[in-house]
Amino acid sequence: MKNITLLSVILLGINGFSQNTKSNTTYSNSQKYQLVWSDEFNTDGMPNEKFWNYQTGGDGGGNNEKQFYTKSIENSFIKDGKLHIVALKKNMENCNYTSARLTTYERFSMKYGKVEVMAKLPAGKGNWPAIWMLPNSIQEKGKENEDWPLCGEIDIMEHVGKNQDQIHVSLHSELYNHIKNTQVTHFDKIQNTTSEFHKYGMEWTDKFIKFYIDDKLFYEAFKGENGHISTNEGWPFDKPYYLILNLAIGGNWGGEIDDSIFPNDFQIDYVRLYKAK
Numbered sequence: 001m002k003n004i005t006l007l008s009v010i011l012l013g014i015n016g017f018s019q020n021t022k023s024n025t026t027y028s029n030s031q032k033y034q035l036v037w038s039d040e041f042n043t044d045g046m047p048n049e050k051f052w053n054y055q056t057g058g059d060g061g062g063n064n065e066k067q068f069y070t071k072s073i074e075n076s077f078i079k080d081g082k083l084h085i086v087a088l089k090k091n092m093e094n095c096n097y098t099s100a101r102l103t104t105y106e107r108f109s110m111k112y113g114k115v116e117v118m119a120k121l122p123a124g125k126g127n128w129p130a131i132w133m134l135p136n137s138i139q140e141k142g143k144e145n146e147d148w149p150l151c152g153e154i155d156i157m158e159h160v161g162k163n164q165d166q167i168h169v170s171l172h173s174e175l176y177n178h179i180k181n182t183q184v185t186h187f188d189k190i191q192n193t194t195s196e197f198h199k200y201g202m203e204w205t206d207k208f209i210k211f212y213i214d215d216k217l218f219y220e221a222f223k224g225e226n227g228h229i230s231t232n233e234g235w236p237f238d239k240p241y242y243l244i245l246n247l248a249i250g251g252n253w254g255g256e257i258d259d260s261i262f263p264n265d266f267q268i269d270y271v272r273l274y275k276a277k
Helices: 007-012
Strands: 033-039 067-069 076-079 082-087 097-099 101-103 113-120 127-135 153-158 166-172 184-189 198-204 208-213 216-222 241-249 264-276
Touching: 033 113, 067 241, 082 241, 097 241, 113 127, 113 153, 127 264, 153 198, 166 208, 166 216, 184 216, 241 264
Parallel strands: 067 097
Antiparallel strands: 033 264, 076 082, 082 097, 082 264, 101 241, 113 198, 113 264, 127 153, 127 241, 153 166, 166 184, 198 208, 208 216
8 A cells, every 4th residue: 555645735735836956867866855746546436536637528639549538437447556547449429439638737737846657558559658748828718828839748658559668758849849850859668568567757947857767867858958949939848737647549649559459558556746855
């Protein structure tokens, strides 16, 4: 049983946090972190709505994805200490598959800090699980609103089933994104991603974003490096973001779908968010 306390969540509320930090290359050196939000998934049933929001619908997510996201317990539930996001071969409206997309929007957002998600990925051709972040500004109304990609996007982990065990991390902005094929990105093979749990992490300051897998540095990006623009158009990562967990099916990147893979189960052991001390 996992025993991380949530007292700091109660104290902090949903307003997130911001804290400048000094550059460091690993979690273990001089920079210390304080847990401010977590879900250990210890209670069976539906995910806790105090922590999680749902994005529902079947609009393709801008990527021609084939799933309809639901709030059904068929597609997202907690059992035996794990969150399960399950894609099913099931017709709903204009889609032939259902799944779930959970977010912390209007529950918790963060500006700088550390993210850790312990997850076991689903296997199978046609799936596309992701751990990622979008800024609150994409949801705002009026002049505060920013459309994608100007708003920015942080991809802590993406995996497409057709490329087994190949993990991608990426940063998207107005100037550097996958539409232009200019995104800041890295990918590499990590063994046993669909048979074992791995910790997918990110360390984020006003100077850099670093990605970790099992506490080992996987990739790092620095503000303004390689001649990149460091204003919002090129580095839109100085604002509050919220976390997203989802399992997409098919689409521009997920590709051809093998219907024998369903039900397809993306499992998360815990989510932990930290601020710098």
